[in-house]
Amino acid sequence: MRFDGDLRYVALGDSHTEGVGDGDDSTGVRGWADRLAVHLAATGARVEYANLAVRGRLARQVREEQLAPALEMRPDVATVFAGVNDVIRSGYDADEVVGHMEAMFAELTASGARVATLTFPNIAKVAPLTKPLLPRVLDFNERVRAAAARHGVVVADVAAHEISTDRRLWAQDRLHCTPLGHERIAGALASALTLPGADESWSDPLPLLPRSGALRTVAEEVRWLGAFLGPWILRRLRGRSSGDGRVPKRPALLPVEAKESSSDA
Template sequence: MGPGDRVRYVAIGDSHTEGVGDGDDVLGVRGWADRLAERMAATGARVEYANLAIRGRLSAQVRAEQLAPALALEPTVATVFAGVNDVIRSGYDADKVIGDLEAMFAALTGAGARVATLTFPDIARVAPLTRPLVPRVLDFNERIRAAADRHGVVVADVAKHEISTDRRLWATDRLHCTPLGHARISGALASALELPGADGSWSDPLPAAPRPGALLTVAEEVRWLGAFLGPWAMRRLRGRSSGDGRVAKRPEPLPVEVG
């Protein structure tokens, strides 16, 4: 990828790909996929970019709702990241979720796209109360690596790097990234895709930060339970999703301007 190359990048997935945590719903969210498209354009390539991701979507919904439109756009590059919403739910079926992801890998690579995906960090180091989910996350990542290998999909293996669980990369809901986190993920993908100018600096540690005391840590967990985990659980009980009524923010491939 370089000066004069024509690139059509299509991103599919859930809130992480949509960009939640990087911006807001008034002025709009940005996110790692937007940032990755900008990195592609910075190589001098002529980049068109579409983002079909919608928050709250499960892997089966991403496959059913976004794969066909993505294929119709004839991407040369695609990113697929979904399954985290499945992992954190009680009815999680690993075989089904990975089956959905592998089907998307197969379809997009079969159509000639260069496809990239991510692994998910150890969420217990970000939200300690989620520790029971760690075996699922570790298994999910291993299955993603294997499925990606079967289809020639590039993996930005962020889970293997210490920086991935630095709290400063995570929003207060502990599920989505801050702007800094989204920037680091775009760097990881740029490096995995071997974009000109990309390197491993995305994984460099941040300056040391003071460690909170035990009382402050407990208080933070209590606040998180009330402000985020509780409302999330209530939506599940009511059969609602944060993505209800939403549409893709960038359904058509539009040119990406640099600077």
């Protein structure tokens, strides 16, 4: 991949790619895809970037709604990250979900794009009450790695690094990343794509924090259950999604400046 000319980057996915947890709806969300676009621009390339991700989308919806528009943009670089919303739902079908991921890998790489994806961290270390879902997550990661290998897709294997489960990288809902978490993911992707100037510093550990006592840990879990897991379950029972009525935040290719201070990349 050359960095001395024009470069088109398109991001496909759900809330993680949209940038939830890094900013808010009043000021706008940023996220790792916006930050990766800045990394690309810092190489000296003239980068145009579109983000088609919408929160709450399942892998099937990402494929149905975002793949065709992405292909029309003829991206040089594309990121695809979906499936987490599927994994945490009842009725999860691993073959179907990863099948949608692989179909996107196949079509984007066939178009000439350099495609990258991520693995999802050990959620049991981030939110202990989700431990029953861990086998699904581990299996999902293995399937994604295999599908990526079949199509020459770059994998930023975030799950293989201890830093990925540091609570300081995770927002209060424990499903989305903080700005620091999004920054680390962008660094992981920049490194996996072997961008000039990228290195493995994204995986460096943070300073140790005092260990929480048992009572505090239990209290935190109870608060999380009431503030986040409960409302999520209620939305599912009502057949609603956090992405209902939403559209992509950056549906067209727009120029990117190589500076971190930009709020929208």
